Amino acid sequence: MPEPLPSTRKRRGRLLRFGAALVVLCAVAGYLVVQYVTGGTDGPSCRVVSGRSGGPSYEFTPEQAVNAATITAVGTGRGLPERAVTIALATALQESGLRNISHGDRDSLGLFQQRPSQGWGTPEEILDPTYAAGEFYKHLVKVRGYQDLPLTVAAQRVQRSGYPEAYAKHEPDAGLLAAALTGTSAATLTCDGRQETGRAARATGPDAVRSALVRDFGRDALETTAAEVGGKAAPSPAPTAADGRTVTLPVREDIGAGARRSLTERGWQLAHWAVANSSALRIQRVSYAGRQWTAGSTDSEWRAAGGRGDTSAVRILTAR
Structure with missing residues (x-):
């Protein structure tokens, strides 16, 4: 069998190097995704469980816990029901992973990825979790019958997202967090x-x-x-x-x-x-x-x- 031509060997070498580089890039991307979701290298160190035996649970980071507690406190401070808190938490989970991030699509910022250019406030205000949560609730209560709407519909009428169905996947976890952080589910967080x-x-x-x-x-x-x-x-x-x-x-x-x-x-x-x-x-x-x-x-x-x-x-x- 004849030996491969030098040009063929070079081409194979380039393909191998490209493949190796692609693997490394995927690994880095996977690492960054994990960091974004968990908020750190040590992974989640908080947990919320259902109030009923054998129910579901959700693990999250201390950073997420602080932000979830703030969102909940702002909602209950306005006399809003647990359903409003669930909608807010599911929205923040989708928009920012419950992290108060200083970047996003175009000029989007913070827990809810609110945009200064769309009248949500100044960048400094939006990056204040208490303010951002208050603005979300202010818009949510203007949605007629929001408590009876599917979560995706209620959240979308506030957020005007390009991916409205994405909120749905966070509803179970948001429900567990809301039950614990409003106090309706005792000793669960x-x-x-x-x-x-x-x-x-x-x-x-x-x-x-x-x-x-x-x-x-x-x-x-x-x-x-x-x-x-x-x-x-x-x-x-x-x-x-x-x-x-x-x-x-x-x-x-x-x-x-x-x-x-x-x-x-x-x-x-x-x-x-x-x-x-x-x-x-x-x-x-x-x-x-x-x-x-x-x-x-x-x-x-x-x-x-x-x-x-x-x-x-x-x-x-x-x-x-």
């Missing part, structure tokens, strides 16, 4: 509580927890109710125990303009909010209604804490 380091690290301690609560829930979350510390009535805002690390957050029945929520639902919303923010704010323990979550514990489960199950306050222990 956990994180491992790994502390953020480097550039991602933020201010920590009781003052940081209080600032974050005001950011998401408004000042009413701290100032509308007094609490008991050491057997004596303490004035608002939410007090810090003598150890200088525990924030005792009073729980009041939450009655919004369009939705009535029970005392325990409000309490579980605040408790799950604290767990969702545990990495960013270095929260080590959250206690509510006779259950306790501890950062770094096995499976980060909510465990029985003993006692009578006080539902009047959420207690948050921060790192020093």
Whole structure:
């Protein structure tokens, strides 16, 4: 059999090099997709489960958890029902992967990929998750009968996306998140509580927890109710125990303009909010209604804490 001509060998060599380069490019692209979805190299470290035994679950990152908690707090703060929160979370999952990104198609920005050129606000406003969520809800409530519409239809009437059907695939996960973060599903959201380091690290301690609560829930979350510390009535805002690390957050029945929520639902919303923010704010323990979550514990489960199950306050222990 005759030897291949030199030109043939060169052509084969080029094809092999091209193939190898293509494989490397695909690997890099796959890595970037994973980074986009999970938000980091360590992968998800939070988990939400169904309130019923054997139900579905969803894993996500601490960054996604913080943003989901903010979106939920803004919605319930406006007295909106759980369905509105589900629609908002599914939209943000599709548009940004629940990440507050500073880029997108044309001038799209933030959690909902809102566009300054389309009147959604300035770039600085849109990159504020609280503002962005508020703008989404402001448009959603103008959609007639949005609670009864298919999620894709309701989201599309706000977003005007080129891919309206894409929202549907996120509805199950958004529903789990909404149930936990509105407090209707108790003790269902956990994180491992790994502390953020480097550039991602933020201010920590009781003052940081209080600032974050005001950011998401408004000042009413701290100032509308007094609490008991050491057997004596303490004035608002939410007090810090003598150890200088525990924030005792009073729980009041939450009655919004369009939705009535029970005392325990409000309490579980605040408790799950604290767990969702545990990495960013270095929260080590959250206690509510006779259950306790501890950062770094096995499976980060909510465990029985003993006692009578006080539902009047959420207690948050921060790192020093």
